[in-house]
Amino acid sequence: MKAQEYTVIGTRPVRHDGVDKVTGRAQYGADFQMAGLLYGHILRSPHAHARIRRIDTSKAEKFPGVKAVVTADDFPQVAERIVDLGEGDTPLSYARGNVLAKGKTLYKGHAVAAVAATSVHVAEEAAGLIEVDYEVLPCVLTAPEAMQDNAPILHDDLKTKEFGEQTGRVSNVSEHFRHVMGDAEAGFAQADVVLEREFHTATVHQGYIEPHNATALWNNDGRILVWCSTQGAFVVRDVTACILDVPVSRVKVTPMEIGGGFGGKIPVYLEPVAALLSKKTGKPVKIVMSRKDVFEGSGPTPGSYIKVKIGARKDGRITAARAYLAYEAGAYPGAMVGPGAMCVFAAYDIPNVVIDGFDVVVNKPSTAAYRAPGATNAAFATESVIDEIAEKLGMDPLDFRLKNAAKEGTRRADGPKYRRVGCVEVIETLKNHPHYSAPLGGPHRGRGVAIGFWFNVGLPSSCTISVNADGTVNLVEGSTDIGGTRTSIAMQAAEVLGITAEAVRPTVVDTDSVGFTAVTGGSRTTFATGWAAYEAAQDILRQMKERAAKIWETDAASVVVERGVFRSGDKSMTFGELAGRLDQTGGPVVGRGAVNPRGVGGSFSGCIADVEVDPETGKVSVLRFTSVQDAGKAIHPSYVEGQMQGGSVQGIGWALNEEYYMSDAGSMMNSSLLDYRMPTALDLPMIDTAIVEVPNPGHPFGARGVGEANIVPPPGAIANAIYRAAGVRMNRLPMNPPAIMQAIWSQRD
Amino acid sequence: MPTVYIPTLLRTLTGGKASVEVEGATVRQLIDNLDRAWPGVRERLLDEGKLRPNISVAVDGEVTPMGLIEAVGPASEVHFIAAIKGGSHPRL
Numbered sequence: 001m002k003a004q005e006y007t008v009i010g011t012r013p014v015r016h017d018g019v020d021k022v023t024g025r026a027q028y029g030a031d032f033q034m035a036g037l038l039y040g041h042i043l044r045s046p047h048a049h050a051r052i053r054r055i056d057t058s059k060a061e062k063f064p065g066v067k068a069v070v071t072a073d074d075f076p077q078v079a080e081r082i083v084d085l086g087e088g089d090t091p092l093s094y095a096r097g098n099v100l101a102k103g104k105t106l107y108k109g110h111a112v113a114a115v116a117a118t119s120v121h122v123a124e125e126a127a128g129l130i131e132v133d134y135e136v137l138p139c140v141l142t143a144p145e146a147m148q149d150n151a152p153i154l155h156d157d158l159k160t161k162e163f164g165e166q167t168g169r170v171s172n173v174s175e176h177f178r179h180v181m182g183d184a185e186a187g188f189a190q191a192d193v194v195l196e197r198e199f200h201t202a203t204v205h206q207g208y209i210e211p212h213n214a215t216a217l218w219n220n221d222g223r224i225l226v227w228c229s230t231q232g233a234f235v236v237r238d239v240t241a242c243i244l245d246v247p248v249s250r251v252k253v254t255p256m257e258i259g260g261g262f263g264g265k266i267p268v269y270l271e272p273v274a275a276l277l278s279k280k281t282g283k284p285v286k287i288v289m290s291r292k293d294v295f296e297g298s299g300p301t302p303g304s305y306i307k308v309k310i311g312a313r314k315d316g317r318i319t320a321a322r323a324y325l326a327y328e329a330g331a332y333p334g335a336m337v338g339p340g341a342m343c344v345f346a347a348y349d350i351p352n353v354v355i356d357g358f359d360v361v362v363n364k365p366s367t368a369a370y371r372a373p374g375a376t377n378a379a380f381a382t383e384s385v386i387d388e389i390a391e392k393l394g395m396d397p398l399d400f401r402l403k404n405a406a407k408e409g410t411r412r413a414d415g416p417k418y419r420r421v422g423c424v425e426v427i428e429t430l431k432n433h434p435h436y437s438a439p440l441g442g443p444h445r446g447r448g449v450a451i452g453f454w455f456n457v458g459l460p461s462s463c464t465i466s467v468n469a470d471g472t473v474n475l476v477e478g479s480t481d482i483g484g485t486r487t488s489i490a491m492q493a494a495e496v497l498g499i500t501a502e503a504v505r506p507t508v509v510d511t512d513s514v515g516f517t518a519v520t521g522g523s524r525t526t527f528a529t530g531w532a533a534y535e536a537a538q539d540i541l542r543q544m545k546e547r548a549a550k551i552w553e554t555d556a557a558s559v560v561v562e563r564g565v566f567r568s569g570d571k572s573m574t575f576g577e578l579a580g581r582l583d584q585t586g587g588p589v590v591g592r593g594a595v596n597p598r599g600v601g602g603s604f605s606g607c608i609a610d611v612e613v614d615p616e617t618g619k620v621s622v623l624r625f626t627s628v629q630d631a632g633k634a635i636h637p638s639y640v641e642g643q644m645q646g647g648s649v650q651g652i653g654w655a656l657n658e659e660y661y662m663s664d665a666g667s668m669m670n671s672s673l674l675d676y677r678m679p680t681a682l683d684l685p686m687i688d689t690a691i692v693e694v695p696n697p698g699h700p701f702g703a704r705g706v707g708e709a710n711i712v713p714p715p716g717a718i719a720n721a722i723y724r725a726a727g728v729r730m731n732r733l734p735m736n737p738p739a740i741m742q743a744i745w746s747q748r749d
Numbered sequence: 750m751p752t753v754y755i756p757t758l759l760r761t762l763t764g765g766k767a768s769v770e771v772e773g774a775t776v777r778q779l780i781d782n783l784d785r786a787w788p789g790v791r792e793r794l795l796d797e798g799k800l801r802p803n804i805s806v807a808v809d810g811e812v813t814p815m816g817l818i819e820a821v822g823p824a825s826e827v828h829f830i831a832a833i834k835g836g837s838h839p840r841l
Contacts, residue, residue, distance in 0.1 A: 082802045089803075161803070165758070165793055176758075178757040179757060180767070338830075414830055415830055416807050416810035416828060416830075418810070459814070598811050598813070599811075600811060
């Protein structure tokens with residue numbers, strides 16, 4: 001369909017789930033109730049690294065009101081295999097070991113045992129009666145420390161692999177990979193300016209407001225029913241089945257409404273434990289994490305050590321770049337260093353590049369995805385060095401970026417060449433935005449810019465649509481709705497059918513009721529599940545043309561449909577009129593769409609940040625902030641803007657405040673939302689947005705995923721703004737008042 | 750013939766070559782033919798006949814969900830890249 005013909009795409013209908021959300025009727029996992037419900041509580045390790053010598057659950061089991069206690073020994077012992085965690089694979093032993101520790105605890109907060117009881121308070125008190133004999137081991141908390149030869153080893157059998165080759169070296173480095181393009185040393189030799197800088201970024205949490213929760217019932221027929229908060233019901237089904245060693249057909253997962261995820265609600269933590277407790281008790285068991293559990297027992301995003309070297313000629317052309325990325329995976333391998341390496345120089349056309357990536361285990365919670373996972377850390381480093389080089393060359397920072405911007409045909413160091421992308425358009429929009437030339441209006445103020453990239457993913461999605469006699473349709477899909485995707489998916493079906501978005505009733509259903517649908521992650525849902533809805537709607541049109549042909553006693557090939565009106569010769573009928581005659585023409589019409597789409601279009605984003613730095617305290621205030629992003633085609637512009645604002649705010653929090661503040665013994669010292677300081681509305685200006693639309697040729701409506709790229713540039717932009725406000729180049733996140741003052745004092749010295 | 754870009758850490762097996770042209774109509778055929786020319790490549794990419802869990806294959810710039818059975822054309826570019834999230838394991 002041509003863009004100018006759209007009647008629904010690009011409009012801003014009210015979200016279908018809006019009334020339930022604003023009236024408090026939406027059902028979240030913690031709201032779930034059923035007859036005979038028991039309450040679970042998880043006992044967590046007080047030590048960052050310890051061997052479990054013995055667990056004695058006898059006192060807890062005898063405690064009044066306790067119905068069952070489980071440990072890792074209650075899991076079926078099955079052969080090692082690979083399980084799909086939703087955004088990648090991992091060995092089953094790691095997935096299971098993170099749910100309940102076996103042999104060793106690898107971080108403070110690691111789940112060790114669980115209790116089911118008649119109340120949550122009884123369960124919590126009983127969990128305190130479980131006696132665990134720990135042999136406390138030395139811990140290691142950062143990647144550079146964990147990579148040293150004498151570092152405490154987390155996994156005695158973990159040996160470093162280098163692209164499939166087992167080195168035989170026992171180490172905390174799970175994996176080392178390298179991307180090479182061109183000749184970096186020759187490129188640096190051609191440069192007039194070469195800068196190399198080191199950066200550190202802290203472990204941060206996604207900060208979703210709704211804690212993890214799960215209710216499970218191991219039914220008498222052997223089926224396991226689960227209700228939970230997840231970004232991927234099918235991932236929960238498959239991982240739970242794998243850990244419990246049952247076929248996937250015996251697990252049904254119903255996704256409840258979700259109060260935020262940002263990648264952190266892809267892993268499975270509670271569901272297999274609740275199921276085990278249910279199996280032992282014969283009752284449904286609900287477990288809800290506390291905020292402390294969420295911080296200490298679920299996956300944050302990796303802290304990192306990054307070194308970036310970039311060389312450029314006087315004419316402003318970058319000749320070479322090198323990056324060294326060491327990311328903290330947490331307790332089990334799987335840091336998002338691969339995506340970090342894909343994105344570290346992704347915004348630039350650089351002929352000579354070397355990128356080394358290291359996946360390093362440390363005694364912190366096993367990390368999870370967080371909105372463009374790995375890319376924000378990397379872009380903070382790259383965009384800081386880019387800014388410094390532009391200054392040394394005497395170039396405007398956006399002109400320097402524009403001169404080196406990635407475009408169609410640019411090859412990334414990890415291999416692929418870009419198809420049509422919007423990097424240039426994003427930079428031009430930043431440059432032409434009134435914000436970029438507005439006066440700063442006071443002392444100690446500075447303006448910074450940065451750009452970033454996220455590649456987005458496709459993955460499978462399924463959808464069915466059934467036609468109602470009143471001309472509306474019911475759309476059934478399996479993508480958990482985090483950011484308004486019910487509506488953005490419904491709009492794509494509505495556009496094809498020629499009806500309004502309001503005439504589509506979208507419902508997210510359980511894993512028995514729709515075909516396999518991958519996680520809501522990778523900025524894929526509007527792209528891929530929307531595409532499934534597009535296909536299902538096309539299927540509806542095909543069938544309805546046949547029905548019209550029957551009514552008109554003509555050949556279906558003669559029937560055309562445009563904007564919801566079917567025509568053949570001089571006869572015509574609206575979608576609604578035809579929908580009312582389905583029973584007489586053959587019965588219900590149900591369309592289906594199932595896709596595993598190609599054509600994923602990456603998204604570039606950029607931002608302008610104005611800050612004021614208090615020279616006495618180091619406090620940074622964000623005065624003005626503008627986010628620009630290529631959406632391909634904005635299906636629902638309000639939701640695109642919402643994603644851009646949300647990603648910007650999270651990027652600002654990552655830049656200025658947020659961090660896991662760890663004691664030397666590996667305890668998180670700020671595991672509450674009071675002490676883990678996420679930005680609130682009072683801390684922020686209105687986030688301005690400008691949507692760029694460079695259509696993705698790989699999608700029926702030109703859409704690109706927009707959920708992630710927007711978090712990538714803010715830390716770099718704010719660092720660059722701080723430099724212009726206070727004269728110090730920051731190389732560590734968060735850039736909180738102590739760090740700013742330290743930098744100012746160091747410069748004075 | 751399709752062009753296969755050799756991952757940096759496999760180039761010790763291909764005499765340092767960064768890209769090679771290889772006959773084949775699917776990713777699996779490309780790997781078989783690569784292994785004939787440079788023994789050991791298959792073992793580094795596959796485990797028990799499947800792509801290793803930490804490796805994805807991209808054809809013409811896009812990671813393919815079809816893996817080894819993905820069709821490749823005469824002008825295709827094929828890259829083996831690190832999977833988004835993974836994790837090595839001694840027993841796998």
